[in-house]
Amino acid sequence: MQAVKPGRVRYSILLMLFLVTTVTFADRSSLSIAGAALQADLGIDALMLGYIFSAFGWAYVIGQLPGGWLFDRFGAKRVYFITLLCWSLFTLLQGLVDMLPLAWAIVSLFVLRLAVGFAGAPCFPGNARIIAAWFPTRERGTATAMSTSAQYAATAVFAPLMGWVVQDMGWQYVFFVLGGLGLLLCGLWLKLMHGPREHPRLGAAEFGHIEDGGGLIDLAPLPAGAAGSQWRTLRLLLTQRSLIGVYLGQYCNNAITYFFLTWFPVYLVQARGMSILSAGFAASLPAISGFVGGVLGGLVSDALLRRGYSLTLARKLPIVVGMLLASCIVLCIHVESDSAVIGLMALAFFGKGFGSLGWTLVADTSPRQVVGLSGGLFNTFGNLAAITTPIVVGYLVSRTGSFDAALIYVGANAVLALISYLFIVGRIHRIELNDPPAPTASAAVAAPNSTP
Numbered sequence: 042m043q044a045v046k047p048g049r050v051r052y053s054i055l056l057m058l059f060l061v062t063t064v065t066f067a068d069r070s071s072l073s074i075a076g077a078a079l080q081a082d083l084g085i086d087a088l089m090l091g092y093i094f095s096a097f098g099w100a101y102v103i104g105q106l107p108g109g110w111l112f113d114r115f116g117a118k119r120v121y122f123i124t125l126l127c128w129s130l131f132t133l134l135q136g137l138v139d140m141l142p143l144a145w146a147i148v149s150l151f152v153l154r155l156a157v158g159f160a161g162a163p164c165f166p167g168n169a170r171i172i173a174a175w176f177p178t179r180e181r182g183t184a185t186a187m188s189t190s191a192q193y194a195a196t197a198v199f200a201p202l203m204g205w206v207v208q209d210m211g212w213q214y215v216f217f218v219l220g221g222l223g224l225l226l227c228g229l230w231l232k233l234m235h236g237p238r239e240h241p242r243l244g245a246a247e248f249g250h251i252e253d254g255g256g257l258i259d260l261a262p263l264p265a266g267a268a269g270s271q272w273r274t275l276r277l278l279l280t281q282r283s284l285i286g287v288y289l290g291q292y293c294n295n296a297i298t299y300f301f302l303t304w305f306p307v308y309l310v311q312a313r314g315m316s317i318l319s320a321g322f323a324a325s326l327p328a329i330s331g332f333v334g335g336v337l338g339g340l341v342s343d344a345l346l347r348r349g350y351s352l353t354l355a356r357k358l359p360i361v362v363g364m365l366l367a368s369c370i371v372l373c374i375h376v377e378s379d380s381a382v383i384g385l386m387a388l389a390f391f392g393k394g395f396g397s398l399g400w401t402l403v404a405d406t407s408p409r410q411v412v413g414l415s416g417g418l419f420n421t422f423g424n425l426a427a428i429t430t431p432i433v434v435g436y437l438v439s440r441t442g443s444f445d446a447a448l449i450y451v452g453a454n455a456v457l458a459l460i461s462y463l464f465i466v467g468r469i470h471r472i473e474l475n476d477p478p479a480p481t482a483s484a485a486v487a488a489p490n491s492t493p
Contacts, residue, residue, distance in 0.1 A: 044390065046142060047244075047246045047247035047249070047250035047251075048243070048244045048246065049247075049310075050054055050240060050242050050243045050244075051175045051176060051247065051251065053233065054171065054175050054234070055172070055175070055176075055187055055188065055403035056159055057229070057230065057233055057234060057461040058168050058171060058172070058188045058191075059187060059188060059190075059191045059194070059255060060191075060229075061121075061164070061230065062165075062168065062188060062189075062192065062227055062239055063165065063191040063192075063194050063195045063198070064195070064222045064223055064226060065125070065161050065196070065223070066130055066191060066192045066195035066196075067196075067199040067205045067219055068097075068128075068132055068157060068161075068216075068219050073149060073369065073427065075203065075207050075212035075215045078186075078207050078211070078212045080210045082139065082212065083139075083146060083147055083150075085147065085237065088432075088435045088436060088439045089147070090307075090435065091303075091304075091431045091432045091434065091436070092151070092233065092431075092432065092435070093147075093150060093151055093154060093433025094283070094303040094304075094431035094435075095427065095428050095429075095430075095431040095432050096151045096152075096154035096155050097154045097155070097157055097161075097427060098158060098299070098424055098425075098426075098427025098428040098431070099155060099158065099428055100154075100155040100156065100157075100158030100159035100162070101158035101159070101161060101162050101424050101427055102158075102162075102421050102424045102425055102427065102428060103162075104158065104159040104161075104162025104163065105158075105162050105163075105166065105417040105418070105420045106164055106275075106414065106417045106418060106421060107162075107423065108120075108124070108162040108163025108164075108167075108417055109416075110414050110417065111163060112163060112166055112167050112170050112417075113289060114395060116236075117167050117171050117236075118231075118234050118235070118236070119229075120163060120167065121164070121167050121218065121230060121234070122230050122231060123231060124160050124161065124163050124164065124167075125160075125164075125226060125227050126223075126224070126225060126227050127156075127160035127221045127225065128157060128160040128162045128223055128372060129150030129221075129222075129223030129224045129226075130220065131153055131156040131157045131160055131220075132157055132216050132219050132220035132223060133216060133217060133220030133221070134153055134216075134220075135150060135153045135154070135157070135216040136155070136213040136214065136215070136216035136217045137213070138150045139213060143198075146446035151287050157421050158427075161261075162378040162417075162420075163417075165189075165400065165416065165418045165420050166414075166416030166419075166420055167416075168185075168187065168188045168189075168400070169185070169400050169403050169404050169407075169416040170416065172188060172238060172400075172404055173256070173407075174237055174256060175237060175251060175256060176251065176254075176256055177250065177251055177253070177254020177255050177256045178254060178255035178256075178352075178405070179254060179255075179342075179343055179346055179347055180254070180343060180345075180400045181401055181404050181405065182338075182339040182340075182342035182343040182346070182355070182356070183336075183339040183342075183343045184339070185339060185398070185400045185401040185404060186335050186336050186338055186339020186340070186342075186397070186398070186401070187335075187339065188400070189334060189335060189397055189400050190331070190332045190335030190336050190394060190397075192298065192302075192331075193328045193329070193330075193331035193332035193334075193335055193390070193394055194208060194328070194332050195328075196301065196302070196325060196327075196328030196330035196331075197325045197329045197332055197376070198325075199219075200306070200322070200325045200328060203215050203218075203323050203382075203390040204319075204322065206218060211306055216381045220451055223453035237251060237252075237256070250324065274408070274414060275414070275418065277408075277472070278415060278418055278472075279418075281472060282465065282467065283465075283466045283467045283468070284406070284419075284472075285408070285465060286461045286462060286465030286466035286467075287402050287403075287406075287419065287461075287462075287466055288419060288422035288423065288459075289422070289457070289461040289465065290360070290399065290461040290462050290465075290466070291399040291420075291422060292305045292422055292423050292425055292426050293454040293455065293457045293458035293461065294364075294393065294396065294397060294423070294427070294454075294455075294458050295398060295423045295426035295427065296426040296428075296429070296430045296450075296451060296454035297367055297370070297389070297390075297393045297423060297451055297454060297455060298393065298426070298446065299426050299427050299430040299431060300430055300434060300447070300451045301327065301328070301331075301386075301390060303430070303431045303434070304431065304435075304438075304444075305327070305437070306448065307366055307385070308444050308447075309323055312443065312444045313379055313382065315379070315456075319492075323379075323383050326383055326386075326387050327386040327387045327389070327390035327391075328381070328390065329387075329389040330388070330390050330391040330394070331390035331391060331393055331394035332394060333391060333394070334390070334391035334393065334394030334395035334397075335394035335395065335397055336383070336393060337394075337395055338359040338360075338394060338395040338396060338397060338398060339398070339401070341358075341359050341395075342355045342356055342358075342359050342398060342401065343356065344353070352405065352469045352470070353467075353468050353469045354391075356398050356401060356405065356469055357462055357463075357466070357469070359395055359396055359398060360394070360396040360397075360398055360458075360459075360462050361396070361459055361463060362395060362396065362435075362463060363392040363393060363394070363395035363396020363397070364392065364393075364396045364455045364458045364459035364462075365455075365459060366388055366389065366391060366392025366393075366395065366396075367389045367390075367392040367393040367396065367452075367455035367458075368389075368392075368452045368455040368456050368459075369385055369388050369389050369392070369451035369452075370385065370386065370448055370451050370452045370455070371451075372385050372450055373385050373448055373449055374448055374449070380426075381404040389455075391454075393455070396458070399423065400416070400419075402469060403415055403416050403419050405469060405470075405471065406470065406471055406472055407471070407472065408471070408472055408473055418480055426454075430451075433447075434447040434450070434451075437450065451464060453475075
């Protein structure tokens, strides 16, 4: 008797996550496209622009743990909708700051960037929680790669679009367009998003495929009385050596991301002499490479797992290869051609995407009861780079008058991420809430056909 093939409802859930992540992430890349025009309009220097870029990161980091806890406590659908609605409204308001006196415009923009960051904080922990529930282990790398690759799609799609918007209509309309798209997605979210047990179109074959393959079907909201145990859980997570290595690796990986999202278009305009429109199109090429790299990294990781290689090897190998490629960004210092610079940036961002499996590791290793909290903690450490990278790059550019030191800084983060995953992160396995600390975890990569 021929086995019944599972359906594809889980991919519609993934598509919804991809769309929401693309639009919310587009805010970060689109601000960098508007950055040069905004800087000239408001009369601010590179360091002040760096602080405005970083404002999102301050609130985004602060909101991670509360956001992750809210997902665990109240469930993904309700919390995600509220955060998406707030994000959309705060994004729209940024387009109105130029109506204020200059000093108030700068302060208001900074405050609104804080608000947008706080509203967007729960999204990635929510994505990890939803993917852990909807996808079996052997599909999780690809699903997570598709979800996180939305950050590259955001730049690839919106960088040229917003370059045209800024040039023809003004930087204010960047925020009007994105806020309107966010409100549209709020309606789609309420209509289409459900858990595996509640989804009206999920058949028994696909449900069994997810559950039997290790999908965390029963990620029900935690009861109110469980809130007090969150501090004990945090202590557990913070004493796992392997997770400390993942946190450090994600911080370094995100340093590369936030250079591209904040300063890269400004670098093309100020250091390479491109127009804003040309910079928008040029910025889309590395973003497309990052998207391709991100999807391929997930596919390669899951393919290795299906061929019998250990979970540790399947997850670590793409990360190590990707970070080696990402470190090539420093070669931009030594080339004169704009085409060569864009090519090297595309190679570096391809590598960055190929090695971006941190969220897959969160879904693979987190205690099943607190995937949201674990993801929030992971994203807290990772997105400290959203604060430091724009400011460090702004300082280096202001101090040296060039981007050379900034490029070295970004490349060094890629090397540090590689070291972290090779020598700090040990065997990849799911942590249970009663696990003891693991200070002596081995960093060795498991051999083919060994037990995950």
